[in-house]
Amino acid sequence: MNKFSSRVYQWMDERFHLSDAIDFMKKKYVPVHRHSVWYYFGGVSLFLFIIQVVTGILLLMYYKSGEDQAFESIHFIMSKVQFGWLIRSIHSWAANLFILAAMIHMFSVYFERAYRKPRELTWFTGMLMFFVGLTFGFSGYLLPWNELAYFATKVGTDIAGVIPIIGEPMLYFLRGGEDVTGATLSRFFGLHVAVLPAVFTVLLGVHLLFVQIQGMSTPLHMQHLEEHEIKKMPFFPNFVLRDLLLWLIVLNILAILAVYFPWELGRKADPFMPAPAGIKPEWYFLFMFQTLKYIPGHVLFIDGELFGILMFGLGGLLWTMVPIWDRKSAEGKRNKTVTYFGLLIVIFIITLTIVGWLV
Amino acid sequence: MKTSGTFLLFILAVMVSARVVRADDQCYVCHSGLGDEPSQKFVVDIHFKKGISCAACHGGDSKSDDMDIAMAKKNGYAGVPKGDAISTKCAECHSSAETMKKYGSSLKTDQWDELQKSVHAKVSFTGKEHIAQCTTCHGSHGIVSVRNPASPVYPSNVTRLCSQCHSSAAFMRAYNPALPVDQMEKYKTSVHGMKHAKGDIKVAECASCHGSHGIRSVNDTRSTIYPANLPMTCAKCHSDAAYLKNYKIPTDQFEKFKLSVHGIALLEKKDLSAPACNDCHGNHGATPPGVQSISKVCGTCHALNAELFSASPHKKAFDEQKLPECETCHSNHDIRHATDELVGTSGSAICIKCHSESKNTKGFAVAKTMRALIDSLQSQQKIAELLITDAEQKGMEVSEAKFKLRDAHQARLQSRTMVHSFNEKQFREIVSTGITVAGFVQGEARNSIDEYYFRRKGLGIATVIITILVISLYLYIRRVETE
Amino acid sequence: MVEHPARETQKDKRDFLKLILVGSSFAWLASIIYPVISYLKPPKQSEVVVKSVKAGKISDFANDSGTIIKFGSKPVLLIRNANGEFKAFSATCTHLDCTVQYRNDFGLIWCACHNGKYDLNGRNVSGPPPRPLEAFVVTLQGDDILIHKS
Structure with missing residues (x-):
């Protein structure tokens, strides 16, 4: 067995210089410190994305887009296709865990100031991927064409329509017409399985390339230490093996979730039915949804909803642009503003998500 | 001599008193002198006897013997009242309890109110008045009490009175062309009608069921003959044991009907398609269905059952023994929901009334088989239902099997009908389709339940594998790092 | 590894x-x-059965015939009358939940359980059914027959 694998390795090595890559990775080190655990969340996000790709392709084998078939085909997958229930439940669960892992990854990078020079571009590509991830979630949510998804999409796209000037055409463009219909479903389907994966893959490639070239960021408080004073472990095989270990655990968690908490399909969307009570978006949009509810009808002289959206836009922009306005960190100094801004946002998001969940 | 003397005296007294009362009624004095019809008839009129003058209805001054004064417009003379004025004239006194009391009458005073709410209050074809006025039924000038056989509304006369209009197709066409005009003809053939013809005034005539002044259409929910009210209307007499003492018929039909499937459907669930008394007994031609007609009467609704029964071997046997067809097993007024208990050879089964192991043995065997088939279908269906519920509670998707289960339910219902063929082969066919379906559904449900456990087992195995892998990987990492 | x-x-x-x-x-x-x-591995039933709307192609249905279509979890009777027009009704008998069928010898909808009959407008005309059958709307989209709830 081992002989065979070593022969395959040699065959590959002669042609593709694998040992160069391995040597490169071996020379790469991952700093070891009390915040090392956060390094793993990038890998977990990556793993969950891979699962999404695999289960997504599998679902594509049976899924049929279209008003009169979408719901039925998911129902078919869950009831008729062997392990269809598993694939679909894993896809749904992994989607949520992906957003969660990506969020943790993002916040840890933010609070560790890992975005500072020279990793600005890594941060930007990461943020872009996060937004693409949210769009993935939003578009994928509609595909089963069930009641909840239908109305969540209606509300979600409605919010986009509030934006002045571009809102109306954007709403029209997103929905593929005036209302959420089969046309919207086709659009979202195309977006979900073709456009977004392509964009995401490119961004992911660039992001990983940057990480490999630059290596892991060392926290600010360790910067003043000499090279030999920093505790570290080789990226390969130590860190990679640990990554694998965590991935396995995540996979098992997914399987348990899929078996014990199978993702519900609900009832088929009926545009002529009144909206069911308790419509809520996916949990990661909940804080925005809840905030928009609390904003009064008019703030100053602009529409309340528009004001909320503008604030979220502004907040998101500020957040994304943190490598640009945070000059201090780049120079190795502590920047309290960044911490306070970050904490404010984290507390805000957590509070409103909990409120939204309970209300 | 003494009696005849008393009699003469009595006659004299009556004549004198009439004279005395009438002495100041110049209308009557003059008109009776002329010998015209109204005054001739008026002698027997109850109003005349109560001392009411012509002027009470016709107006004018009854005290004057001068025609020009008595019948002067300025003295209120109105001549012959026309249209609704007739009834309002009557109502002036008859709707006033006070006035009626003054004349020592205990009559009700709601007749005019009731009449105005009745079908007869619709506008007549002249467009100027109600269809019926008081005089239409009670007559004029010769009005007598309803208890007087001379009254047109006396029980033995009332049918003739109503039929004057209601049996005339030409007349009825002007009001309700859809209404039949054969009620009187049918009535004559009914038990009520035949006794009525012999002068029995206790039997039902038109007004007994339809009411008198406040007659409403059959579609009016307040009508006494509205389907949901009809059983109570019939029960007025037919549940009154004292009233029917001399007729030697039972008086418990209504009590039984109330508890029957039909009674519950009609009276409690307000299902108007359920039969009331008249649906089986007829209404105007009311007569109990005879032995031969029972299955036809029930068969108007229970068509397939009746059809199957007629083709069954029981038909001949029942006819020979003069057994009423449906009634023998299901009874008549207190028909309860037919349970499976009725079929078979157990104590509560009907079959054993005629069939036993020693007598009519073939039927006994068939009954036994049929019951066994029913029971097995029922239990198979029950098992299938339980399994489906179990699978559903486990969160498995069994909507299709559940859909299929309808067929088992259908077979069960069909088998309940097919019993009436009393044909084992036909019955078995239906039941076995049901059992096959139930078996299929059970299989599907069991598969789903197995799948449920398979998922958990699979997860268990995968978890064990992953755990081993995780532990060994962990140990391996430790070793790599210590090297 | x-x-x-x-x-x-x-x-x-x-x-x-x-x-x-x-x-x-x-x-x-x-x-x-x-x-x-x-x-x-392709499942036994190799494709999604469209539950609700699409009943099939016009040519799949002969004149003067009736077909039971699964509409969600309930059966619907799709009738093509002698003139080639389509009509659809709930196939659940209003009497006791049996499934009705089209009988071209009667030209009526017929329930096998108790001989209930409905005319081609779904009206209960004979036997025990207390109410008419619920009607569904049939529309033709090109060659496809679509059934909707009215």
Whole structure:
């Protein structure tokens, strides 16, 4: 067995210089410190994305887009296709865990100031991927064409329509017409399985390339230490093996979730039915949804909803642009503003998500 | 001599008193002198006897013997009242309890109110008045009490009175062309009608069921003959044991009907398609269905059952023994929901009334088989239902099997009908389709339940594998790092 | 889990830990591949049955015939009358929940359980059914027949 694998390795090595890559990775080190655990969340996000790709392709084998078939085909997958229930439940669960892992990854990078020079571009590509991830979630949510998804999409796209000037055409463009219909479903389907994966893959490639070239960021408080004073472990095989270990655990968690908490399909969307009570978006949009509810009808002289959206836009922009306005960190100094801004946002998001969940 | 003397005296007294009362009624004095019809008839009129003058209805001054004064417009003379004025004239006194009391009458005073709410209050074809006025039924000038056989509304006369209009197709066409005009003809053939013809005034005539002044259409929910009210209307007499003492018929039909499937459907669930008394007994031609007609009467609704029964071997046997067809097993007024208990050879089964192991043995065997088939279908269906519920509670998707289960339910219902063929082969066919379906559904449900456990087992195995892998990987990492 | 081939020694080969590692890796792979292969295996019913709307092509239905269509979890009777017009009704008898059928010998909708009959407008005309059948709307989209709830 081992002989065979070593022969395959040699065959590959002669042609593709694998040992160069391995040597490169071996020379790469991952700093070891009390915040090392956060390094793993990038890998977990990556793993969950891979699962999404695999289960997504599998679902594509049976899924049929279209008003009169979408719901039925998911129902078919869950009831008729062997392990269809598993694939679909894993896809749904992994989607949520992906957003969660990506969020943790993002916040840890933010609070560790890992975005500072020279990793600005890594941060930007990461943020872009996060937004693409949210769009993935939003578009994928509609595909089963069930009641909840239908109305969540209606509300979600409605919010986009509030934006002045571009809102109306954007709403029209997103929905593929005036209302959420089969046309919207086709659009979202195309977006979900073709456009977004392509964009995401490119961004992911660039992001990983940057990480490999630059290596892991060392926290600010360790910067003043000499090279030999920093505790570290080789990226390969130590860190990679640990990554694998965590991935396995995540996979098992997914399987348990899929078996014990199978993702519900609900009832088929009926545009002529009144909206069911308790419509809520996916949990990661909940804080925005809840905030928009609390904003009064008019703030100053602009529409309340528009004001909320503008604030979220502004907040998101500020957040994304943190490598640009945070000059201090780049120079190795502590920047309290960044911490306070970050904490404010984290507390805000957590509070409103909990409120939204309970209300 | 003494009696005849008393009699003469009595006659004299009556004549004198009439004279005395009438002495100041110049209308009557003059008109009776002329010998015209109204005054001739008026002698027997109850109003005349109560001392009411012509002027009470016709107006004018009854005290004057001068025609020009008595019948002067300025003295209120109105001549012959026309249209609704007739009834309002009557109502002036008859709707006033006070006035009626003054004349020592205990009559009700709601007749005019009731009449105005009745079908007869619709506008007549002249467009100027109600269809019926008081005089239409009670007559004029010769009005007598309803208890007087001379009254047109006396029980033995009332049918003739109503039929004057209601049996005339030409007349009825002007009001309700859809209404039949054969009620009187049918009535004559009914038990009520035949006794009525012999002068029995206790039997039902038109007004007994339809009411008198406040007659409403059959579609009016307040009508006494509205389907949901009809059983109570019939029960007025037919549940009154004292009233029917001399007729030697039972008086418990209504009590039984109330508890029957039909009674519950009609009276409690307000299902108007359920039969009331008249649906089986007829209404105007009311007569109990005879032995031969029972299955036809029930068969108007229970068509397939009746059809199957007629083709069954029981038909001949029942006819020979003069057994009423449906009634023998299901009874008549207190028909309860037919349970499976009725079929078979157990104590509560009907079959054993005629069939036993020693007598009519073939039927006994068939009954036994049929019951066994029913029971097995029922239990198979029950098992299938339980399994489906179990699978559903486990969160498995069994909507299709559940859909299929309808067929088992259908077979069960069909088998309940097919019993009436009393044909084992036909019955078995239906039941076995049901059992096959139930078996299929059970299989599907069991598969789903197995799948449920398979998922958990699979997860268990995968978890064990992953755990081993995780532990060994962990140990391996430790070793790599210590090297 | 390919190990460093260069560092491989005789001792490593017999290494119990490695044996378990490789073995469980294969078991793990199998536990992934098995569901995936099963998933890809075409199911008995090879395609989604469109529950609600699409009943089929016009040419699938003969004149003067009736077909039971599954509409969600309830049956619907699609009738094509002698003139080729389509009508659809709930196939659940209003009497006792049996499934009705079209009888072209009567030209009526008929329930086998108690001989209930409905005319081609769904009206109960004979037998025990207390109410008419619920009507569904049939529309033709090109060659396809679509059934909607009215």
